[in-house]
Amino acid sequence: MMGYYRRYCERRADARAVGTNGKRWIRTWINVFRTETEARVPQDEAQLAQLICEGEFSCVGKSHSYNGVQVVPSVTAMMMREGGLTTLAYDPASETVRVGASVSVRDLKVYLRDEHRRGLHNAGNYMEQSVIGALATGTHGFGPRAVMADAIVELTFLDGSGQRVTLKRGDPEFAYVALSFGTIAPIVELVLETKPLESYVSVSSMSRLSKLDELKQGALAVNWAVMPYTNPEDPVIMLHALAECDQAGAIATHPKASGGSGKFAAWFLRRYYKLDRFLPKLRRPMQRIIDWLDLKQSERVITDPDDLDYLYDPQPGLKENRAPSITRGLFSTTYTGYNLAFFVPLEKAPAVVKFIIREADGLRDLGFFLKGIISVREMPGEAGPHFAANAERPMAAIDLFADPRDYAWLERLQRLVMHYEPDTRPHFGKSALGPEFCKTLDTVHLAELMRIHRRYYPQGKLMFSERVRAMLDVGRPVAGVPAADAGLA
Numbered sequence: 001m002m003g004y005y006r007r008y009c010e011r012r013a014d015a016r017a018v019g020t021n022g023k024r025w026i027r028t029w030i031n032v033f034r035t036e037t038e039a040r041v042p043q044d045e046a047q048l049a050q051l052i053c054e055g056e057f058s059c060v061g062k063s064h065s066y067n068g069v070q071v072v073p074s075v076t077a078m079m080m081r082e083g084g085l086t087t088l089a090y091d092p093a094s095e096t097v098r099v100g101a102s103v104s105v106r107d108l109k110v111y112l113r114d115e116h117r118r119g120l121h122n123a124g125n126y127m128e129q130s131v132i133g134a135l136a137t138g139t140h141g142f143g144p145r146a147v148m149a150d151a152i153v154e155l156t157f158l159d160g161s162g163q164r165v166t167l168k169r170g171d172p173e174f175a176y177v178a179l180s181f182g183t184i185a186p187i188v189e190l191v192l193e194t195k196p197l198e199s200y201v202s203v204s205s206m207s208r209l210s211k212l213d214e215l216k217q218g219a220l221a222v223n224w225a226v227m228p229y230t231n232p233e234d235p236v237i238m239l240h241a242l243a244e245c246d247q248a249g250a251i252a253t254h255p256k257a258s259g260g261s262g263k264f265a266a267w268f269l270r271r272y273y274k275l276d277r278f279l280p281k282l283r284r285p286m287q288r289i290i291d292w293l294d295l296k297q298s299e300r301v302i303t304d305p306d307d308l309d310y311l312y313d314p315q316p317g318l319k320e321n322r323a324p325s326i327t328r329g330l331f332s333t334t335y336t337g338y339n340l341a342f343f344v345p346l347e348k349a350p351a352v353v354k355f356i357i358r359e360a361d362g363l364r365d366l367g368f369f370l371k372g373i374i375s376v377r378e379m380p381g382e383a384g385p386h387f388a389a390n391a392e393r394p395m396a397a398i399d400l401f402a403d404p405r406d407y408a409w410l411e412r413l414q415r416l417v418m419h420y421e422p423d424t425r426p427h428f429g430k431s432a433l434g435p436e437f438c439k440t441l442d443t444v445h446l447a448e449l450m451r452i453h454r455r456y457y458p459q460g461k462l463m464f465s466e467r468v469r470a471m472l473d474v475g476r477p478v479a480g481v482p483a484a485d486a487g488l489a
Contacts (some may be wrong), residue, residue, distance in 0.1 A: 033068030050161030061133015065429040073480030121145035135387035137429030142377035144222025150383040160457040179385035181428040197305035225373040227285035273466035341430035349396035371401035
């Protein structure tokens with residue numbers, strides 16, 4: 001009870017601090033990484049330019065990042081999401097939108113939908129982070145144009161002396177700066193491509209991994225979740241696929257379950273989701289029961305064009321930031337556990353998932369359990385920014401979930417995958433970052449990024465987290481208060 005009360009008090013204190021300058025705590029979304037720092041809330045671009053000339057700084061877009069990429073100890077934090085850089089302007093001629101650094105993903109989506117009947121090509125499902133903060137950590141969805149930064153056509157940032165620098169798509173430095181995981185900041189404005197609002201055929205199925213190719217045939221966007229403690233040879237999956245409405249006949253559904261079976265599956269899954277969240281030791285036996293029962297369920301709906309999520313829901317607005325009805329309960333793990341993610345070549349995704357299932361099951365005797373799913377979001381296209389997940393080939397985002405105290409086991413699983421699949425790429429917001437990613441990111445590209453960083457920030461005042469510093473091998477971690485007090489810095 002004391003732990004819950006402490007977290008309640010922390011949330012209240014964080015809420016009261018929003019918009020205020022001075023000493024305060026900043027935290028990642030689920031509080032795994034946090035630091036007490038000197039916060040600054042820039043009211044306009046002129047004030048921001050003045051602030052960044054005063055000393056070491058970092059930029060925080062309402063920390064979504066699970067790996068603390070926006071949390072830098074003992075450095076003045078520019079709280080961009082709380083500031084006054086609120087530009088929102090749509091250009092009907094180019095069908096693009098200009099976005100300021102304080103605008104949230106939610107604000108942008110609502111503005112485009114309500115004012116112009118437009119939407120984003122893709123975006124994450126954490127609506128309170130700033131648009132620019134989301135882009136810095138490689139936020140993505142699934143399907144065409146999956147990486148959010150791939151929609152940028154122009155961006156403006158302030159250099160180390162507070163001067164504006166604008167880059168456009170096609171400029172030599174653009175593909176590096178468009179997704180630079182905090183090494184180029186503050187970005188103060190973006191221009192993004194948009195798309196018309198439209199409905200899709202949304203098919204959700206409960207099936208088996210062996211049926212994956214059959215079920216996703218004809219889909220333009222595919223997201224699937226695997227129950228890791230079902231049959232490791234052919235695990236149970238929950239698949240969500242989207243298709244254009246005029247292609248409705250091309251996308252398959254799971255063979256229809258009988259009415260009684262479908263209702264029982266829905267009843268059973270609702271209760272399983274609740275148990276999974278709070279009783280980790282029951283995950284394996286409960287999933288074994290699901291595997292034995294061979295439950296079947298499917299749902300086909302037409303999405304509402306006004307939906308704000310990933311085009312998931314048949315109803316407008318937010319559906320509690322959740323996926324379609326069959327898988328919605330499974331994705332509640334995001335809110336009750338630690339999430340680690342990385343990208344693997346798309347064709348390798350089923351093999352990687354099976355490997356993770358076997359490795360995770362072997363750790364049960366040490367008290368480790370994955371939470372209810374392994375999530376896979378397919379990214380079939382190729383993106384423009386050099387450090388986008390799918391910059392070089394189609395990829396799949398693998399998301400692993402565990403209770404916060406167990407996140408180190410997720411890092412171990414990530415490293416094991418990287419050992420056998422050298423083309424694994426990092427998620428800058430969710431991976432355990434380290435030098436082992438440099439090869440797949442291309443050391444030439446990384447060297448060019450650091451050249452750009454040094455060109456625009458020769459004063460050395462823009463800081464990025466020790467996780468990014470370790471990955472780039474650019475010196476010792478930034479010292480926090482404990483290190484300074486102990487005499488280690």
